[in-house]
Amino acid sequence: MENLPHDWLALLMLVFVLGLKHGMDPDHLATVDGLTRFNALAKPRLARWCGFLFSLGHGVVVTGVAVAVGVLAKRWIVPGWVDDLGSWISIVFLLVLGWLNLAVVLTAHPAQVVRPVGLKGRWLGRLSRSSHPALIVLVGALFALSFDTMTQAAVFSLAATSVGGWGYSVLLGFTFMAGMMVTDGVNGLWISRLVSRADQRARVASRVMGLVVAGLSLMVGAFGVAKYFFPVVAERSEGRELLFGVMVVAVVAGSFLLALRLAARQPEETAVVLVRETR
Numbered sequence: 001m002e003n004l005p006h007d008w009l010a011l012l013m014l015v016f017v018l019g020l021k022h023g024m025d026p027d028h029l030a031t032v033d034g035l036t037r038f039n040a041l042a043k044p045r046l047a048r049w050c051g052f053l054f055s056l057g058h059g060v061v062v063t064g065v066a067v068a069v070g071v072l073a074k075r076w077i078v079p080g081w082v083d084d085l086g087s088w089i090s091i092v093f094l095l096v097l098g099w100l101n102l103a104v105v106l107t108a109h110p111a112q113v114v115r116p117v118g119l120k121g122r123w124l125g126r127l128s129r130s131s132h133p134a135l136i137v138l139v140g141a142l143f144a145l146s147f148d149t150m151t152q153a154a155v156f157s158l159a160a161t162s163v164g165g166w167g168y169s170v171l172l173g174f175t176f177m178a179g180m181m182v183t184d185g186v187n188g189l190w191i192s193r194l195v196s197r198a199d200q201r202a203r204v205a206s207r208v209m210g211l212v213v214a215g216l217s218l219m220v221g222a223f224g225v226a227k228y229f230f231p232v233v234a235e236r237s238e239g240r241e242l243l244f245g246v247m248v249v250a251v252v253a254g255s256f257l258l259a260l261r262l263a264a265r266q267p268e269e270t271a272v273v274l275v276r277e278t279r
Contacts, residue, residue, distance in 0.1 A: 008168075014038040015156050015172045019179020022152075023055060023187070024252055026097035026217055030118025031128060031143065032184055035136055037115075037189040038129045044192065046133065051188025052181055053133055057140030058149075059177025063170065065150055066157035070169030085151070091224040095120065098217030113194060114206040116213060120146065157164035190256070208259035216248060 020027070032051045037046040100117040108114045120143055130136050141151075156176070157169040190209075194202045227234045237244065 011156070012175055013170070014245065015175045016179045017249060018152070018156070019059075019181075020177070020183050020249045021245050022149075023180040024182025024213070024216070026101055026116055026186060026213055027118040027120045027143070028054070028058075028180075029092070029213060030116040030188055031139065032119070032187050033116050033191050034118075034128055035130065035139070036188050038081040039131050040192060043131060046131070047192045048189055049133070049185075050136055051184035051186070051191075053136040053142035054143075054188075055177065055180040055184035057137035057142075058144045058184075059140075059173070059180055060137075061141045061144035062149065062153045062176055063173025065144075065153040066169040066173035066176075069157040070167075082093045087151075087224060087228070089146075091221045091228075094217045094221035094224070098219075099223060101210055101217065101229050102214035105207055105214060108207070111203070111228050113202050114210040116210065140224075186256075205259040208255060210263060212252060212255035216251060220248070238267070 032054055035050040035054065036047045083164060097117065097119065102118050105114050127135060127142070129141050130139060153173070153176070156172055194206060223233075223237075227237060
């Protein structure tokens with residue numbers, strides 16, 4: 001993130017891809033999963049919108065941070081250690097979440113649908129089981145109050161300010177939010193579909209996605225460590241953030257299609273919803 005492009009179109013595309021990629025964070029997936037499952041029986045229409053509402057609240061806070069940084073950019077310089085600390089927090093979270101999600105897939109009972117594991121959602125208590133649209137938006141907003149998210153918003157806002165003014169920071173904030181809405185929105189729809197059936201198709205599809213999310217988390221975290229300790233890796237990856245982000249999004253999208261294809265080949269079973277109400 002420290003070498004963002006200063007060409008406006010490239011910066012806009014990169015921030016959108018970063019939003020898509022941010023929506024694939026295991027914590028995002030786990031929280032959207034929990035909100036969707038909690039509302040699946042009583043409010044199935046709301047369940048389908050949980051991912052979209054979550055990313056809306058998350059994106060509003062990110063945009064607010066971007067605007068604040070854009071306004072203060074001429075009077076405040078972000079210390080270099082802030083970006084480093086944000087990167088390391090992200091790396092540690094990715095490695096831990098990747099390992100936890102991999103363990104869940106490998107140890108899940110054959111009759112179970114695999115659910116993603118998150119960390120931040122556990123800090124929200126009862127809010128993580130909200131059944132009102134405004135509260136779901138609030139959950140997304142609270143999720144954005146983390147150091148790594150704040151530093152990411154600050155860095156691309158400073159890049160926008162170097163291109164134009166704080167107005168560009170607003171546009172980048174909304175672009176980042178749009179990317180998250182695509183990913184989290186699709187995830188919410190995907191989970192609501194899995195919840196509506198508890199057959200072999202759902203079990204196979206959930207395992208494919210679980211393995212991909214865990215594998216990507218571990219690889220992205222390991223790549224971050226390699227960039228920090230091996231200068232040659234950092235040099236060769238410099239200026240390729242957009243390509244790297246597109247590759248991550250493409251892998252997840254491809255795995256999503258693969259999961260659907262494999263699930264379609266499974267024998268049809270009587271759909272029995274096994275959603276446990278956790279109220």
